[in-house]
Amino acid sequence: MSTATLTAGTYEVLRKRLREAALDLQQRFAQLNAARANVFGNIETRLIGTAHVATDHNCVPRDLVSIGDWLLLGYNVHFGLKTEIATSDVFSVYRLDGDVAHSETLDLLHDAGFQRDFAELYRYYKHATFSRFFQQGPLLYMVFRVGKTSSDVKAFKWLIRDNSLEYIDNRSDHEVRYPPQHAFRWTKTNRDQHRTGKHPHVSIEDIVFVECVGGDLTIKIEDNTDDGQGVYREPVENADQTLDDAEIYY
Template identity: 45%
Template sequence: MADIDAALTGGNYEVLRARLATGGQELARRADALNTTRKALFGTTEPQLIATERVRTEHNCAPVDIVGVGDHLLLGFNVFLGLKSETKIGDVLALHRFEPQPAGQGGAASFDTSAIALEADGPAGFLCGADLARDFANLYRYYRDARLMQLVKLDTQLLAVFQAGASWRDRKVLRWRIEPDRRLTYVDDRGDRDHAAMFPPAYDFEWIEVTRNHQVSGKHPHYNLLDTLFVECVHGDLTIKVENNTETGQGIYAEPVDDANQSLDDAKLYFAALGAPPGSAS
């Protein structure tokens, strides 16, 4: 009996596999036919490599990203500076030329990719300035393991994304404004939201940040969330209650916190109301 069941199971698998293979082949055929029609209607230009160049930097580095800035290239990289005590902007970002050169022997194309000096009145002036120097110095002073993660060019902004902690979620984002004449003007180091806005939301609802307006004072102060849940995080634990009662610290759930001396203001809470509102008919 077991052999018969195994044979039937094996036969079903082969049937399903054959159907999937046939469906895949048909899908590939239709995609090729659609692509052929697209080329006939709109034409096509196949990408082609015309030259390769080496971009030389002042230090040995690990390249991270590269973006076009006007007629130049902005290269971002991470370096290990050894005994050097201070990391400067030129140790992480460098502007390079990207200028076609006369064809060499055999007609091969070539480009000038030499570095451009960091001078306030030159093409790399957007990498100079007191505000940028201060924010960049603070980044590497207060976040010892800071490193560049990404360069992002948007319609009106240029972002330099740095990891500023143990997790990639710990970000610090320097941002420049792209002027109508394509010049770059440094803005500040608070481009986190601009970078986050590039990605689709992780949730289909909105998180609401808890503020002082949600606080209820008393012997055991807590946060009032929509008159439904009450969160207390004093006296050494985080407690969830279902009664708006600050005389007792008892609730339906509790767990210890890292710092038993923390106050209510030390907690950073977000909540979201999902489903039917409290008190409504189901």
């Protein structure tokens, strides 16, 4: 038997095994999903329709929000040498009629205070870009990124009233916070929890011990700084880091 024939035969064997493993995994996933739906119920998510919206300029859409019978679209347009950015360069309003979105005027955003604050935003922050809408109860925030990081934001705050918006202020950046993802508070370790020795580590409630020196991160279940062995280990990017370089939350 030639090497080519042997290689082809090996490939077919591996291919068959992978197909069988994939089919088995798919069947087990279907069984697990059926059991989950039986316990927790199941509401199928499916697309019921699509609609096309047209903008005056070629843009990068960022977010869409429903205000009563209206759809408010936020986006960014690159104008090059244009010095003043208008609200119509960032927002468009549509009325949805079946599967057709009709473009409407920006009367929804017609507020002298908002127009002034919007103009000042782009005047003071040359690289400002619209980021997203943030809705919390009856409040709607228009969030703009004004710095190098995603946390450098400014927000315009509105009150939703049925089919209209009432402008409040531009001093509510600190209110744009998503609710906690967990039902518990994360606790950050401090220097009082450091244990010195040949293999120093951080004590987590004297139950779990984290060592992150010598080129790897090690999880230990014994308060033993003479031994670097643990129950789990993975490499770190900087082999020269110390315990003080690590931020550990539990």
